[in-house]
Amino acid sequence: MSFPRSPRLLKGGVVLVDPTSGAIQRIVALQYNPDSITRTLQAVSMGTESVNRSEATRLKGPPIETVKLEAELDATDLLESGDEPTLQAGLHPQIAALESVVYPTAAQLIAVDALASSGTLEIAPMLAPLTLFIWSQHRIVPVRITEFSVTEEAFDAQLNPIRARLTLGMRVLSVDDLGFNQRGGTLFMAYLQGKERMAARSRGGTLGTLGLTGLP
Template identity: 50%
Template sequence: MLEMLVQPTSAQLREASRLSKKGTIEISPIEMPLTLFTWGSKRVMPVRLTELSINESAFDVHLNPIRASLSIGFKVLTVSDLPLGHPGAELYYAHLAQKERLAGAARTAGLGSLGLRPGDITVGRG
């Protein structure tokens, strides 16, 4: 499923090829499904996968992988990457507004909101 986020389906590629041969489509990238990275209920952002590496390290008796490690890279999509009115653009605006609220709360919060007391921090010279 993860691999399908970084490449179009065979049906999409065949249809694009068929239409381009007929001259009824201009060659342009096929739009991939909107992918959301969710890091808690208040941090949901549209992303594009830029890297996907799968290392299969253990297999069953039929050589089906049973253990794998993944490396995933992605780019957060902004309003510069998405057309006006795209659902991903609205999600980015919501993500940005939440980030602004968190930054504002951090500016006004004291050490106590981090679970620290003034005597817990010492500044030394090295």
């Protein structure tokens, strides 16, 4: 039973956007939000590459940010409610939707093969959708999927997976990767500016808190 005043639980997920038109191609919401997300930031500085001491504290650009999470998929509730797609295929549709993030489409592969068969010497790599990782309105970031694994843990009588764990690793794409004029670059700048606004709301400390009356 849900209470009318209980807050609506938001879901994290991945959105695929057409890199040319900006149209949303697919929205993949996580069935259950993970209990934790690991984010790692690696500073991109001049200090380790330059012998010039004046460069030691200079930043070359945004840090390299990576995100890793583990999420669960479970078809139990849908099976109990008689959901027809789940009864027929278990978790296959949800898993396939997530896997589509790292696959080129069949049409793209056929087009590339046709170009190769016709003798085309230079074939451009297939253009993937812009992938956005969304974790509330404060974190909407363009990413590249770097790790994807699925552990299927239980199956129905037709060997359809009905319980699974997903591991997803992502690298945030910044304006260094996408440029300022691309949709992804615009979204990264909005993400960075939002982070700066959040930092401005943080209560600053004092030297007294650190046991100091001044710097030596």
